[in-house]
Amino acid sequence: MLDKEAIAKRIAKEIQHNSYVNLGIGIPTLVANYIPKNIAVCFQSENGLLGMGPFPTEAEVDADLINAGKQTITMLPGASLFDSAMSFGMIHAQKIDLTILGAMEVSENGDIANWKIPGKMVKGMGGAMDLVASAKNIIVAMQHVNKDGESKLLPNCTLPLTGIRCVKKIVTELAVLAVLPEGGFKLLERAPGVSVDTIKKATLGKLIIEGEIPEMAFD
Amino acid sequence: MMINKEVKNAEEAIVDIKDGQTIMLGGFGLCGIPENCIAALVKKGVTNLTCISNNAGVDDFGIGLMLQQRQVKKMIASYVGENAEFERQLLSGELDVELIPQGTLAFRCMAAGYGMPAIFTPAGIGTEVAIGKEVRNFNGKDYLLETAFNADFAIVKAWKGDITGNLIFKGTSRNFNTMMAMAGKITIAEVEELVEPGELDPNQIHVPGVYIHRIFQGSNYEKRIEKKTISK
Numbered sequence: 001m002l003d004k005e006a007i008a009k010r011i012a013k014e015i016q017h018n019s020y021v022n023l024g025i026g027i028p029t030l031v032a033n034y035i036p037k038n039i040a041v042c043f044q045s046e047n048g049l050l051g052m053g054p055f056p057t058e059a060e061v062d063a064d065l066i067n068a069g070k071q072t073i074t075m076l077p078g079a080s081l082f083d084s085a086m087s088f089g090m091i092h093a094q095k096i097d098l099t100i101l102g103a104m105e106v107s108e109n110g111d112i113a114n115w116k117i118p119g120k121m122v123k124g125m126g127g128a129m130d131l132v133a134s135a136k137n138i139i140v141a142m143q144h145v146n147k148d149g150e151s152k153l154l155p156n157c158t159l160p161l162t163g164i165r166c167v168k169k170i171v172t173e174l175a176v177l178a179v180l181p182e183g184g185f186k187l188l189e190r191a192p193g194v195s196v197d198t199i200k201k202a203t204l205g206k207l208i209i210e211g212e213i214p215e216m217a218f219d
Numbered sequence: 220m221m222i223n224k225e226v227k228n229a230e231e232a233i234v235d236i237k238d239g240q241t242i243m244l245g246g247f248g249l250c251g252i253p254e255n256c257i258a259a260l261v262k263k264g265v266t267n268l269t270c271i272s273n274n275a276g277v278d279d280f281g282i283g284l285m286l287q288q289r290q291v292k293k294m295i296a297s298y299v300g301e302n303a304e305f306e307r308q309l310l311s312g313e314l315d316v317e318l319i320p321q322g323t324l325a326f327r328c329m330a331a332g333y334g335m336p337a338i339f340t341p342a343g344i345g346t347e348v349a350i351g352k353e354v355r356n357f358n359g360k361d362y363l364l365e366t367a368f369n370a371d372f373a374i375v376k377a378w379k380g381d382i383t384g385n386l387i388f389k390g391t392s393r394n395f396n397t398m399m400a401m402a403g404k405i406t407i408a409e410v411e412e413l414v415e416p417g418e419l420d421p422n423q424i425h426v427p428g429v430y431i432h433r434i435f436q437g438s439n440y441e442k443r444i445e446k447k448t449i450s451k
Contacts (some may be wrong), residue, residue: 046321047247048391055450063250063442064378064390070248070301071448081390083397083425084247084273085329088322091339111345122309122316123300129348130322133341164345 002173002191002216007141009034011100011171014139017042020089022046022131024101025069027141031100036219041077044096046087046127051079068127077199088127092134099135101128103142103167105157108205110167110179112140113159118201125162132163144202151187151204153177175199176216177207184208189216221416224434229259232433236265236372239292243328243368243399244282245375248445251392252281253376255409255437261288269293271368273395274324274326275305290447291314297321298363301445316449320348323365325398330441332401332430337366351352373403376437377426380410381419384428390430400426424444 002010008030015021015035022044023029032054035041043052045067052067053074060074067073072119075081090096105113112132115125132138145151153170170177183205187199192215200207226232228401233256236242246252260268261284270291276283285291293315299305307316319327320342330338339362343349353364375396378389379423386408388396400406408426 013383045391047250047394055448057450059440061444062390062445063444064392066250066391066445068247070250070445072444072446073448084325084395085398088325091322092342104224122318122320123304124296124298125320125348126298127321129320129346130340130342133344161346165332204331 002195002203005030006218007171007173009218010037010176011139011141013038014169015098019097020044020050020095021098021100022096022103022135024099024128026102028100028102029069031141044087044090046084046091046131048082048084048087049075049079051076052184053079088130089132091127093135094134094136096135098137098139100139100141101130101131103140103152104146105152105154105159106140106142106170106179107154107157108181108185109180110165111157112167113157114162116160118160128162132166135166138167138168139171141171142168144199146176151202153203153205155205174202180208187212187213191216220427221383223382224384224428224431224432225413226322226435227271228435229255229437230262230411231258232409232435233259233374234261236260236263238265239267240371241271241369241409242436243370243373243403245373245394245399246281246395247273247391247394249276251376251388251396252276252392253407253409254440256374256407257281257284260290261285264288264290266290267292269295271295271324271370273297273321274338275299275300275302275395277445278304280441286314293317295296295319295324297324299400303370327368328395328398328402331369332398335367340365340390368402370403371405373399373406374440375406375408377410378438379412379414379419379430380408380434381414381416381428382434383416383433384408384431385415385424386410386426386431387419387423388425397426401430406430406431408434410434411437411440
């Protein structure tokens with residue numbers, strides 16, 4: 001089973017050279033720590049920054065420079081700043097190549113729910129509905145089952161949706177899965193030491209298993 | 220003679236904001252919020268406001284200060300996660316809240332500033348955000364019709380400005396401030412540094428003064444940081 005850092009490390013391998021990437025809050029934020037040195041990538045923060053760098057040192061902290069999670073950050077050489085309309089403009093114009101975000105539920109046709117638990121959690125969707133509506137490629141980083149042990153990979157989402165038919169790939173503590181255009185979670189890789197059977201038991205939606213499923217490789 | 224929009228302070232800038240009006244407030248989280256005007260609105264005690272802002276501040280800062288005084292009737296925002304008083308008022312039914320996608324919020328401000336009655340966006344298609352809204356299909360993809368905001372006042376905060384209303388922002392404090400500045404029927408800008416015409420480089424202006432009706436140099440900016448995060 002993978003911990004959060006290992007999920008982030010596995011997702012980092014999905015990032016293409018010379019791409020623009022938006023990272024959501026939580027595990028996705030950790031992905032930035034594992035980008036291979038030979039891969040050029042530019043991170044977008046949807047509150048108005050391309051070229052987001054690491055967290056600042058104490059001396060570098062600037063109240064006027066935060067990420068979409070409201071954390072203090074820095075800018076890398078070549079960074080640019082803009083307003084929220086342009087930021088979501090570049091998202092909807094599909095200039096951002098990859099969005100990595102967390103989810104509460106994903107359905108076998110690629111629907112995602114990650115913004116609201118009726119009667120319990122009232123926080124809002126922030127930029128998530130925009131990102132999932134327009135990203136060219138969406139990878140979800142999440143736990144395979146919730147705190148009660150129930151699968152988060154479902155035939156249909158039970159929570160209010162964030163977007164429909166948009167998730168392309170899911171990386172959990174147990175597995176890497178592709179969401180097929182015709183529906184279904186196709187098992188691509190197992191976490192080290194995790195059996196196909198364990199993944200079957202944790203997946204309520206349609207799981208497609210073809211041939212031998214390799215273990216994830218970490219460099 | 221140069222057009223001069225300078226007012227003395229926040230109290231003078233907001234003097235005619237009335238109960239029941241709709242106001243836009245710039246900022247993302249606590250970054251780039253109009254601290255001086257919020258303090259003046261709290262002092263003035265104006266109530267039944269509809270506030271359009273990406274967030275609702277935290278319990279004891281930003282719009283959270285207005286929520287504490289029950290000055291807000293309705294909040295239109297995209298994310299309100301960091302405010303316990305907000306959540307309490309929402310769950311008890313004291314506060315009416317419309318949560319909308321962040322890009323939709325930005326585009327509805329932008330539309331107002333560009334004189335466009337509405338925009339189309341794919342954000343919210345297939346979700347509860349789409350309920351009751353017109354859907355149009357362009358090139359095989361569905362889009363929601365979302366209308367331009369109509370706000371009595373927009374209140375924004377810039378880094379530098381001149382007395383003709385030209386504004387320059389710093390870092391990620393630009394966020395919603397530029398579109399909201401363009402979207403208000405009356406726009407109030409508070410700035411950290413107010414200068415004479417000619418002192419700002421016209422090449423560097425983010426919002427031209429035509430959109431601004433009142434401007435003043437704010438004071439005692441706290442610029443509170445919501446989540447100070449340091450490299451290990």
